[in-house]
Amino acid sequence: MDVRIYQPAKNAMQSGxxxxxxxxxxxxxxxxERADxxxxxxxxxxxxxxxxxxxSSKENAITFAEKKNLSYEVKEPKARKLQIKNYADNFALDRII
Incomplete structure (x- = not known):
């Protein structure tokens, strides 16, 4: 395997x-690597x-690897959970602590 194709994870400091x-x-x-x-x-x-x-897409990366005769491995991203949070929920009366 010559190359790997993946979608990077979002930064920990990134909310979006x-x-x-x-x-x-x-x-x-x-x-x-060797130590000097x-x-x-x-x-x-x-x-x-x-x-x-x-x-811009997985298909473009695969096409490039195939055009250059590179063996590749595609790592699919993990599914992201959709969490909808409201600031007002912090002050709800029925909030579970």
């Missing part, structure tokens, strides 16, 4: 669902791990 409708195509690393002896930083010669491509 903005910017979560993109799909990302990301290359899998070819070689493991002098500085102690981790790195390697694989520059494909820095590449992250964004697509």
């Amino acid at each position: 669902h903005a910017k979560t409708n993109t799909w990302i195509l990301e290359f899998n690393p070819i070689a493991a 002896e002098l500085m102690g930083w981790s790195g390697g010669g694989d520059t494909r791990k820095q590449l992250q491509m964004k697509f």
